[in-house]
Amino acid sequence: MPDPQPDPLTPVLDDIADLGALTRSLSGRYEAIFRSFRMALARELDQAETMAEAALRAMAMAEAAAATFRAAFPSQPALACTGGCAACCHLFVAVPPGVAEAMAAHILATRPQEARAQLVAELDEAARAAAAMADPARLRRRCPLLGADDRCTVYDVRPPACRAFTSTSAARCRQLLDDPSRDVPQNAGQYRLFIEATAALQETARRRGLADGQRGLAAALLDALGA
Numbered sequence: 001m002p003d004p005q006p007d008p009l010t011p012v013l014d015d016i017a018d019l020g021a022l023t024r025s026l027s028g029r030y031e032a033i034f035r036s037f038r039m040a041l042a043r044e045l046d047q048a049e050t051m052a053e054a055a056l057r058a059m060a061m062a063e064a065a066a067a068t069f070r071a072a073f074p075s076q077p078a079l080a081c082t083g084g085c086a087a088c089c090h091l092f093v094a095v096p097p098g099v100a101e102a103m104a105a106h107i108l109a110t111r112p113q114e115a116r117a118q119l120v121a122e123l124d125e126a127a128r129a130a131a132a133m134a135d136p137a138r139l140r141r142r143c144p145l146l147g148a149d150d151r152c153t154v155y156d157v158r159p160p161a162c163r164a165f166t167s168t169s170a171a172r173c174r175q176l177l178d179d180p181s182r183d184v185p186q187n188a189g190q191y192r193l194f195i196e197a198t199a200a201l202q203e204t205a206r207r208r209g210l211a212d213g214q215r216g217l218a219a220a221l222l223d224a225l226g227a
Contacts, residue, residue: 034192034193034196037061037065037193037196038196038199038200040061041058041061041196041197041200042200042203042204044057044058044061045057045058045200045201045204046204046207048204050098050101051097051098051101051201051204051205051208051210052098052101052102052105053098053102054097054098054201054204055096055097055098055099055101055102055201056102056157058098058160058197058198058200058201059099059157059160059163059197061197062160062163062193062194062196062197063163065193066163066189066190066193066194069187069189069190069193070187070189070190073189076187077168077187078168079166079167079168079187080167080168080169080170080173081165081166081167083151084149084150084151085150085170085173086146086150086151087170087173087174087176087177088162088165088167088173088176089142089143089146089150089152089162090140090141090142090143090176090177091139091140091165091176092130092136092137092138092139092141092216093143093159093161093162093216093217094161094214094215094216094217095159095160095161095214095215095216095217095220095221096160096198096199096201096202096205096212096214097201097202097204097205097210097211097212098201098204098205099157099159099160099201099220100215100217100220100221100223100224101224102157103154103157103158103159103221103224104221104224104225106154106156106157107119107154107221107225108225116225119144119145120222120225120227122144123144123218123221123222123225123227124218124222124227125144126141126143126144126218127216127218127219127222129141130216130218130219131216131219136216137180138180140176140177140180143217144218159217160194160195160197160198160201161194161198163190163194164186164190164191164193164194164195165184165186165191166186166187166190166191167184167185167186168185169184172184198214202214
């Protein structure tokens, strides 16, 4: 009696099973990156003397991790984000503890008093507009920190939400201005890193017995400037 012929599909099925196991393993390692990042943030932020210092450390760490993500992961989408493309600078931005204080210190160190007075007036208008909205996230208003050239005037200390925002289509971003129900797909890794940084700042504030909620940028910055 002749020996049974091997099933020609067997090696294909084995390859599928092996690849599935590898994919599950990689998925677990991917999630572990963010857990490790959060623990590293917690250790580092606990060493900061102030929440403003903690905010600067958190944003620097997230920037470094995001740059490594973009360099190390294959098939990263080409981003449409460029200097002077300011559609996202018309969206409502909330900031975690420490960020407004870090921004205020930068503004006080770099802007003359007359320019600060003008900024305070514009921040006050923006804060009032947000407070009048049932859902501030639907507010579309030019950021008071946006320069005449449509570039951020506090780019080095911009909030985590601004750093997290990415887009592959400037047209999609502009559509947000007319239709708040639209969304713009984000670079998943970069977005997640800044979400983790934001949560870590909230946790740090909570451990210090401070207010840990996020606040609208304009209102938070007004308070940080003592206005």
